[in-house]
Amino acid sequence: MLKSQKGSTLIAVMLVFLVLTTLLLVLLAANIGGAKRTEMRETDITENLDALAAIKEGVAVTQAFITNNSPTLLTSNTTYDSKLKLFMDEENAKNSGYKLKDVTIDHTTLTDGFTRVLNVTSPPYSQLVYVTATPSFLKYALGSRSNLTMNGSPSIQGDIYSRFSLNISNEALYLNNSVLQSKSTYLPVSKHSPEVTSELFIEEGDLQLCTSGNCYSKTANAFEKTAAWRTLSREKLPIDIHTAFSDKYAPRYAQLDAPFADIDIPGTFLEKVRDVGIMLKDFPTAFYDTEEKRNAAKVAHIRDELAKEAPTYTDSKKLENPPASPYILYRGDPNINVSSLTVPEGKWLIIDGDANFEDNGQKALDIKGNILITGNLKLTGNLSFDSVIYVLGQTTIKNADIHCYQNSCTTETIDEDIWKNPAFILMTQGNLDINLVNKFNESTSGINGYLYTASVADVYGVGSLLNVTGGLFSKDNLTINSFRGNAADGTPELKFTEKADIEFSRFKIVNNKRLFFEQEDALPKVKQLSAVPDRLEKDN
Template identity: 25%
Template sequence: MSILQKWKRRVQLLLTDTDLNGVQHRDKQEQGSALVMVMFVVLILTVLGLAVLSATVGGAKRTETRENDVQSLHLAQKSLDETVAYITAQLDQKRNIDPVSLDTDILNITQQIQNQINTNIKTSTDLQASGAGPSQARLTSIVYKGPEKGATSQLTRYALTLTAQANVNGVIRTLVQEVNIDTFPEFLSYALGSEHNLILNGAPNIIGNIYAGNSLLTSRTARYTYKATSHTQSTQYPHLNGDAYVQSLDAIQEEKVSNQYTPINMDATLANDSLGRVLGISLEQVNIKNKKKFVQVNIDQTFIDKIAEAVSVNRNDIQTMYNSSGQNPAQLMTDVAKRYGIKQLTLPTKPATPVRPAVGAPSTEWDQYNAAVAAMQSYEDQMAKLKVTLATLDQSVVFNGDLELDGVTFNQLNYAQKAGKWFLLNGSLTIDNYQQSSINIRANMLIAGNVTIQGEADLDATIYVMKAPSNATDYTTVLQDATIKGLNGKEVVLLSKGGILLNRIEAFSSTPTTIKGFFYTEAAADLYGVGSVFWLDGGFFAKGDLTVNAVVGDAVGGASDIEVNPSSNVGSRFRVTYNEGVYADQQAGLPRIQQVNVRVGKLELQ
């Protein structure tokens, strides 16, 4: 056998597990294969074990790092929250906020916090991390950007930037937050609202946010008076396209039985259905806002501010004069005019109409007639001059007596620049305009008497109606068949110590009366969209109850009741659309508030 053949034979024997004599030895070969297999499996398991161990250790480290990261973020936010709470607490001690001195107040608070930062006092509560030493966060920076000046240069918004840093087991995180402090009257943030009860009877259509300081009551029944008789009209529920700010979820109530209200079902599975039925909103659109945080308006203190601004004197002097007058706005205007020499305007006395003497009358009669003609001419000249003066005002003035703008004798009241200038009307204002052209008013006004507006008027004004009501139902402001449009895209902000009446004599039309403006009353208020159609572009707020009654469809006056056709194409007969531009438009005349708003921005990670 050749050498090549011998090697082939050995290979065959190996492949067949036999020796050179052809005897098989499978057991011995199998034992060797098992050992190799076991070693291979052990190797695989060892590699897998090491991989799992490595992943476990890495995961634990990542988990610990993530926990430290989360804890550091929470600590940094806690430090920011504590600082905001401190700022708020300091400002809450102040009442009847004076915007002029607020800048100094915020600067002082900022300096106090900066001093604490410099001495490492301004820190949050320490957090003892599990298995580690104490971790700590602290405020590292506070930057006061100062007041932001609006178009009228009145200081209205104050911005702070807070920076906090936290260190948890070596994981450092830094958060930045913007804090805005403003003196905006809060009632201007809502389309409809009341510091007491907001009562929505029937189907008003509200585009904007609403606020109820006590209860938010809804009903699908509108109530109204027609021909001296009280009536009700079943219609749809109110529809809100915005958020509802209430004291609690139980404050939202539905009328189940006449004049009996029950909290709506706020069960987790039924809340959206209940809110959708009575307001057309979801639970996400309901916000809880404690009325203690509501920023109230102080009309009397604002009145003093504006008088002091009008005559450029210290408000403390005006406050003393106001107290001496028995807090009588009319008397204060008279006293201010005398003491400070502010320009005064007065209607000239109209003489008797001249009567032409008969032919051949004595010369004395002709002398009297000529004198009467001269007096009438002088009167007309004075009225013409006054008309020009009212149309070209350039300084604060006191107008003594009642003023009527009828579109003919007087057709405008205009300041080219109204910031810091006030028209003090020591009497009542009447706008009675049925001319084709509108009456234009561009002025900030303090009015001691009543306000009555009829017909069309274009306004860019902030108006304070200071006459105290004689009783709870006394209307000191009446808008009757009034169409109020904004002048040059602006609007009117009207605040009245007495009630405000929005009324239409020529009712039952499907063409809405449009009123652009914000209205505030210290009394209760009732608004109707049943026989009348009102579209309010702005908002309405009452310190007392605010009640809105509205139906959907056409309305026709019947013999004894109003006939409503809900199937017509006419929607709600009362619609209010919130206008957020009022802050920029009227900030120079906005009222003094009881306390400031502190608003925090979003957290930013650095």
């Protein structure tokens, strides 16, 4: 006998309906939650972009104020501080999305001078801006007031500057057994953090680029450019700059925000000698048709004037414990390989002759204090510095490892503790020659400091490995040659193993805008202030 199924069918239908309704509600809830999360993410992104834009605006406004008011601010510290405070108060009252604060006291023990540290904040971001009357070259990882050439694949972290032509090729040049050679490799790398992109400045010229690997032809004892080079005009660089660097590691092309503040080494040398009480006569006012002849006359004048002064020492061994007099005048060509050399704070060691600093083979030679050298300088071996050094002749750095004074750097990276680290700043009137640094050795030599030359400089990271933490700058032409990979001795050419990883660059430079901080009094005085932004920071 058949039974009716009407009741059970209704229950089944209702059960299916309930399941479908539940699933629909779950999907609806998920969509609503997803929409809310998407909205929150979009809000976070928008807020971050707004904060970044505010930081950028705050830094730009600060730089413009400093540039436009530099002559007035430099009249006195009282005027400087009052006008700077008024500027910050007016900006903060505008509620433009950023705040400005003077945090100088948190970062330096200096009480005189014109250096200030301002903090631009727009949560969760902040960025320090150093307002300083120090020379412009301290802003850059790498730069030249003439032509800058980067052959091969140096790794640069920091801003790059060239007044005239910037030449970039993927062919590194080197000298092996007194014979000129070349090796194709990767293009340069511009390393930067996710928040801050390094910038490239070309003031007057264009970018000359060669990516063929056949960029130079050898003639006798020199290399000449081939026809493989092409020109990237400055107008095209905002879009095309990436073609001159490896992969995505390219800087951002930018315009200078202030005139370049250059230095006069002989003039500063004369000023520092006078500051300690040796009253040298003014430079001769005769006419010279070239800057080179004029500078040579200045150097000769300083040497002639110092020759009239009685020396404090003529025995270099006595320099290990110099007296606490306003200055120490050494006459001769000292080979300084004592265990340490300390010049009393605020004083100057003046070497009237050529100087050679070399470790004694047992420990690093630790040098603390500021030094003036009328002749040439040679640095060899394991050295540590907390010094500003002016050299009227040429400087040779040979097989040297130059690190923080007594290994006292708080860290190998540039972080907030860098304020406590000592500085090494070398300025030489003659050529700067860095050579034979750990040749064919896979251990890395380092130079912790700024190197500046008023002449030409050629630096090689092909058969050698070299890291610079600070900066490298030339008033004349500066040429960097670097291979990316491993190198071993060979004849007639070196034996290379190329590596794609950018960390295998054999020449690396990391700019550190903070190293100068405790050395303001010893640096050249310039007639304009600059506002130099540090890296962008994000609160955790």
